Amino acid sequence: MAAPQSTAAMPPMMYGTAWKKERTADLVYEAIKAGFRGIDTAAMKKHYDEALAGEGIRRAIREGIVSRKDLFIQTKYTPHDPSSPGFSPTAPIPSQIHTSLLSSLTNLTTPDQPADAVYIDALILHSPLPSIPQTLEAWAALQSYLPSSPDPSRRGKILRLGISNVTLPILQALSSYPGLASPPVVVQNRFRGSERQWDREVRAWVVAQQQQRRQGGGASGEVVRYQGFWTLTGNVAVWQQQQQQQEGGGFVQDLAQGAGVSLAAAWYVLVMEAGVVVLNGTGHQGHMREDLEAADKVAAWRGTEEGGRVWQRCWGRFEALIGG
DSSP, rough: OOOOOOOOOOOOOEEEEEEEOGGGGHHHHHHHTTTTTEEEOOOOOOOOOHHHHHHHHHHHHTTTTGGGOOOEEEEEEEOOOOSSOOOOOOHHHHHHHHHHHHHHHHHHTTTTEEEEEEOOOOOSSSSSSSHHHHHHHHHHGGGGTTTSSOOOTTTTTTEEEEESSSHHHHHHHHHHOOOOOOOOEEEEOOOOTTTTTHHHHHHHHHHHHHHHHHOOOOSSSSSEEEEETTTTTHHHHHHHHHHHHHHHHHHHHHHHHHTTOHHHHHHHHHHHHHTEEEEOOOOHHHHHHHHHHHHHHHHHHHTHHHHHHHHHHHHHHHHHHOOO
């Protein structure tokens, strides 16, 4: 059977399933019903319930809300975590990855695709391993499941690879090591002012990679994307303007009032405008739809003379805050 082809693009806002526990299936279903088309989970029982995430996806598909091809589903392999499938302090890294991936494919199967055609849009290495050689070994094992794999039993089980909780030296190693043919096309980190100054070095690396690959100079035809988590809860003092003097005044409030959206939604729009794919983990159904609709509301407001003027002022303050 031919390797699956990606049909869903990575949306600018994805639904994050961390810490949802027994509510995971219901919340994933409600998120899809509200309009989310990207779902982020992990094969890590400590903080996620991947099986329940799959249940929520299947419920939405059975009700005809979406089909599998409409969704961008990503999960993670978490090394050295006892709650991860296949964890063993002694088993080889490729063996642990294989066990974890088989578990994920089972958890994320859907009723509208054959069992032998199940695929994951993006598999993210949840964190680097203790050493660069071990991280490179894990990456080599993961890329054996990509559509370019020579092994027909593995080919296309994963459509993209990414890495999370990563620093610049690890990214540079993964993108330059001659034995690795598939550099990361997803980088997922905390996006916070207190976290390496809004993760400026890594974001700058992503932008440089985007420019290179768009010019045809990269090893992969797909443009690398930066995903941010804790974008809202990790920056409450900024978007709620509790430190107005230090953080540049009330620009989030000005944007929210002008466009008629909530403070949180206004903050999300600014983050997405900066090229960050937002992981949104709200458990409130009303906020799901409100957050998804905010970008269009802001875009319409920006098209007015007054809205465009206020937007430029708000965006300038936000851009200065995060460093471009």
